[in-house]
Amino acid sequence: MLIGEVSRRSGVSTRMLRHYDALGLVKPTIRTSGGYREYSADDIRRLFHVECLRTLGLTLNEAKRALDEPDFAPAELVGELIRHTRARIAAEEELLRKLERVDAAAPAQWGDVMGIVTLLRELESESGGRRQQAVLAQNEGASLPVDALVEAVLSEDDPNVAGALLWSLARAGGAGLTDLAVGLDSAVVEVRRRATAAIAAVPAAEATVLLRRALNDSDVTVRDRAALALGSRHVAEAVPALLEMVVEGRSDVEAAEVLGLLAEVAASADDIVPAMQDLLANTADAPKRLRITQALAEIPGAAAREALAELADDADRTIAATASAILHTRDRRKI
Structure with missing residues (x-):
């Protein structure tokens, strides 16, 4: 079979067939009476073997070694091809992801x-x-x-x-x-x-x-962040979590400020103050009681003022002094 017919039947260009010939990869072995070189059945079979190996990603030199060296072990080379292919696929997938993000x-x-x-x-x-x-x-x-x-x-x-x-x-x-x-x-x-x-x-x-x-998350930091954000959005559902933050001393100043905002716009001060008084009555922990007292400074209205007036007579001198100072500050603002 002459080179033109081989090209038509195999799909390999005549230029590539000549390149294979020059490399000694696939050489036509028959001479016609006119001096033309012709491909034998074995040559055609070798050509298809070469094309098969190339589809696996082998270079021409690697394909030649695989066909010519009797002790050639394919396992190592195939393993390397697998690694290269995976790396190429990963790179292509990353490119695709970037293109999709640009498109989006x-x-x-x-x-x-x-x-x-x-x-x-x-x-x-x-x-x-x-x-x-x-x-x-x-x-x-x-x-x-x-x-x-x-x-x-x-x-x-x-x-x-x-x-x-x-x-x-x-x-x-x-x-x-x-x-x-x-x-x-x-x-x-x-x-x-x-x-x-x-x-x-x-x-x-x-x-x-x-x-x-997020307000129901198992992690306290997630709950605290959600409570502060919800309180700032006037969502009264955040009040229990905000009160807990005050009691436990987790961003208690910020939590108190948000409670004050809620008392003004989303829930009445009378709803929040009794909850704070219950917390005061149910804990003997001085630092916790002090934080609750300080938080009352942020709550507007008469109920908060009455609670502070009671605390001004508290047995704990620090709490009493703190409540008195808050009341004094409030009274000065009215003048």
């Missing part, structure tokens, strides 16, 4: 595409400063790869970078909440904490629903 951000101009690609690349940097700068450098109206930002915020342990990511996600509104909700169900407590902080930064109503879920 719906960039309007090539400049937007470049900005997204730059952000994605910098988010992989080992430098916290570079990651932070990349997030903060995004223009106000720029398209954002929200899923990439969510992935980053759920894994970021640098507080400065995390703050920048929270700011960026807040700009995106509720776009990342579905992915952040997955973070709330993570078995890793740090991921749940980061998810709660990120959800708290999003003003959308859907975020409030997720924060209610």
Whole structure:
């Protein structure tokens, strides 16, 4: 069979067949009466063996060794091909993921595409400063790869970078909440904490629903973050958790401020003050009672003032002095 017919039947170009011949990989072994070189059945069989090995990723030299060396052991080479193929597939999947993120951000101009690609690349940097700068450098109206930002915020342990990511996600509104909700169900407590902080930064109503879920988390830090965020959104459901924070001394000043806000706009002071008085009556722990007394300073209304007046006569001098000082401050504000 002459070279042209071999090319037609095998799909290998005549140029490649000549290259195989020059390498000694597949050489036509028959001479016609006219002096042309012709491929025998064995030559054709070898050609198909070469093509088969090439589909596995072997180079031409490796294919030649495999066919010509009787003691050639394929296992090691095949194992290496497997490793290279897996690495190539991983690289292709990473490229696909980046392309999908660019597409999801719906960039309007090539400049937007470049900005997204730059952000994605910098988010992989080992430098916290570079990651932070990349997030903060995004223009106000720029398209954002929200899923990439969510992935980053759920894994970021640098507080400065995390703050920048929270700011960026807040700009995106509720776009990342579905992915952040997955973070709330993570078995890793740090991921749940980061998810709660990120959800708290999003003003959308859907975020409030997720924060209610976080309020029942087994981790106290998650619960505290959810309580502060819910209280700031005027959700009275957060009151028990906020009171616990005051009693236990976990961000008690901030919790007291949020309780004061709730007393003004979401629940009456008369609902919160009795709960605080019950806590005072049911604990003999001086530091806890002092924190509750100090928290009453943030609660507006007559009920809180009456509770403080009673505490001004408390047997604990520190608590009595604290209550008196709070009352004095309140009275001066009225003047």
